[in-house]
Amino acid sequence: MYSAAGESTQLAAWMAYDAGHHGLAQRYFIQALGLADAAEDRLLAASILDAMSHQASFLGRYREAANMARAARLGTESVGVPILTSHFHLMEARALARIGDADACDRAMGAAMENFGRHVAGESPEWIRYFDAAELTAELGHCHRDLGRPDRAIEYATQALDSASGDYVRSDFFVAMVLADAHLDRGDIDEACRVAIEAFTIGEGLEPSRCRGYVREFRQRLQRHRRSAEVREFAARVRHSKLWAPMAAGQ
DSSP, X not given: OXXXXXXXXXXXXXXXXXXXXXXXXXXXXXXXXXXXXXXXXXXXXXXHHHHHHHHHHHTTOHHHHHHHHHHHHHTTTTTOOHHHHHHHXXXXXXXXXXXXXXXXXXXXXXXXXXXHHTOOTTOSOGGGTTOOHHHHHXXXXXXXXXXTOHHHHHHXXXXXXXXXOSSOHHHHHHHHHHHHHHXXXXXXXXXXXXXXXXXXXXXXXXXXXXXXXXXXXXXXHHGGGTTSXXXXXXXXXXXXXXXXXXXXXXX
């Protein structure tokens, strides 16, 4: 009963996070963690810490995010579920990339890929089964983008989009925007704008709250090229998009 309540509360936390209600999400995550502890369900408790790490990174609290992901991993070492361990390493890598710790990030990414390769289908909780090869390469694309490695980011983001099932539209939007960022970082303005247009098409039907963070990063990168014809054309094409207009109003 405690485990079921913990899973339901974690779902409520994710819904609040997705809607941009971060204080409420944090309260739900903490409640869910308490329920998992009451159930003595280490895997559920670790998944909640993993989710809290994800939110902390989104909010810019990168060291806290890395510590939460590390705690999730250390708390389940004796259980030994490779697919979970892989994801915990990735959440730590995402945070480490943001603070520029390339060596530690590379180690975490390597451990994530090693554990992912050890995964056997069916040997994991139901709630982690969305985490497939497309999700793995998408996360690696995020890390390499944040480490300033656009070529590697393009490689992994392209792999993620090519292998995506289409069942997780928001993930497809996120990695498409990472691909657009990486093309801009490499100086491929035309290709970056083309990919971003495709991403906006994917994202039009989504709740825009979490998507805005990705749009904001791309918009910041565009500032370096704001006088180019490609950027002016891109801005004209997306000016009525709900993903673009709220950002303009908030600046």
